[in-house]
Amino acid sequence: MLGKLLLTGAAGGVGKALRPLLPRIAQTVLLSDINDIQDVAVHESFRRCDLGDRHAVDELVDGVDGIIHLGGISVEKSFDLILNGNIVGVYNLFEAARHHGKPRIIFASSNHVVGYYRRDQYLDSTAVPRPDSLYGVSKAFGENMASFYFDKFGQECLSVRIGSCFPKPANPRMLATWLHVEDLLDLCARAFEAPRLGHTIIYGASGNxxxxxxxxxxxxxxxxxxxxxxxxxxxxxAEAGAQDPKDPAVIYQGGAFVTIGHPSDE
Ligand code: NAI
Ligand code: 15L
Incomplete structure (x- = not known):
């Protein structure tokens, strides 16, 4: 059982779903997000923080025993938004952790790191990244940051290439990528408890x-x-009907991320 857990991105979809489960792994939880959170429970506290603010992130991480890092841009967006939340933000988080006793980090990476692999390709964590979006590139950056901080400083981190963590699968693709939040919680618990975590990458999907x-x-x-x-x-x-096997969104693992427009062209 952890003492104080930091949950970034706590106002988002996964954060909201995970919060009620966190007393199973931590005595107290420090919630953080760039957006406000009103419904703070007795075991929780809240601190608003932009991940792009280095000083604020440093203060946020001071005194925590473990970090679940969900905060950041979670879909394809402009490079400037991704730069602040997912590039500068990840750097700030790893630096803060290094300065404050190296609490273990669970980093919410994404399947979009490998979104340009076809669905008939079976991947392990050594697959060379083939991001399908600027967003996917930023998650590959986060994984590389985790690798570098472990090799150079011994900062341990589990990068979870989350598939699709929603209440239920929304389309045929998600029948393969879906992750139940309880399975995510169990994975976090194991990562915090393992005698050695090192720098590990895992795909986050339920037993589909x-x-x-x-x-x-x-x-x-x-x-x-x-x-x-x-x-x-x-x-x-039944709801989805027939799928076009020539549609790149059906061919590739990243689904619609491979066909959406490039942000700077909009
Ligand atoms: P979300 O977009 O609902 O939540 C992300 C949270 O991060 C939001 O509450 C947002 O306000 C916060 N945030 C954004 N920029 C920030 C900044 N600069 N400073 C501080 N907070 C900031 O996303 P969701 O679905 O909850 O995902 C959580 C994490 O898991 C994200 O990092 C996402 O990339 C990753 N992920 C999620 C998947 C899913 O299926 N839900 C799949 C793969 C990865
Ligand atoms: C992600 O990385 C996104 O954060 C989420 O919104 C979904 O699009 C998910 O991947 C997915 O691939 O289903």
């Missing part, structure tokens, strides 16, 4: 019938997802 990812290099964590998208398969496929 279809998978494109192989987590053998993170097997030492003993993570066994309990949930599966199977219960929604018939409903999701």
């Amino acid at each position: 019938d279809e998978t494109w990812w192989d987590n053998r290099h993170a097997a030492f964590l003993g993570w066994k997802p309990k949930h599966s998208s199977a219960q929604w398969r018939a409903e999701v496929l």
Whole structure:
């Protein structure tokens, strides 16, 4: 059990879903986000912070025993927004951790680091990144930052290439990529408890019938997802209708991220 856990991006979708589960792994939780949070529970406190503000991030991390880093831009956006939240923000977080006792970091990376691999390719964590967006590039940067800070400073971090962490799968692609928040919580617990974490990359998907990812290099964590998208398969496929096998959004793992417009062209 951790003492004080820092949860960045706490006002977002995953943050909101994870919050009620966090007493299972931490005594107190410091919530943080650039947006306000009103409903703070007794075991929680809140500090508003822009991840791009180095001094504020340094103060935020002081005294925490572990970090779940969800904060940042979570979809394709302008380079300036991504630069502040996901590039400068990640640097600030790792620097702050280094200066304050190196609490373990769980970094919310994304499947969009490898979004330009086809769905018939089976990937492990050694696959060379093929980002499908500026957003995916920024997550690859975060993983590289984790690698560098471990090799140079011994800062331990689990980068979770999250698939699709939502209440239920919203389309056929998510039948393969879906991650139940309880499985994410269990993965975080194992990463904080493991005798050694080092710099590890894992794909964050539940025990779905279809998978494109192989987590053998993170097997030492003993993570066994309990949930599966199977219960929604018939409903999701019926709602979606026929898929065009020539559509790049159907061919590639990143789905619609490979077909959306480039932000600077808009
Ligand atoms: P979200 O967009 O709902 O939440 C992200 C939070 O970060 C927001 O509350 C936002 O206000 C905050 N934020 C953005 N810029 C910030 C800044 N400069 N300083 C401080 N806070 C800032 O995203 P969601 O879905 O909750 O995802 C959480 C994390 O997991 C994100 O890092 C996302 O990239 C990653 N992820 C999520 C997936 C999913 O399926 N939900 C899949 C893959 C990765
Ligand atoms: C992500 O990285 C995004 O944060 C999330 O909004 C979804 O688009 C998810 O990937 C996905 O690929 O389904």
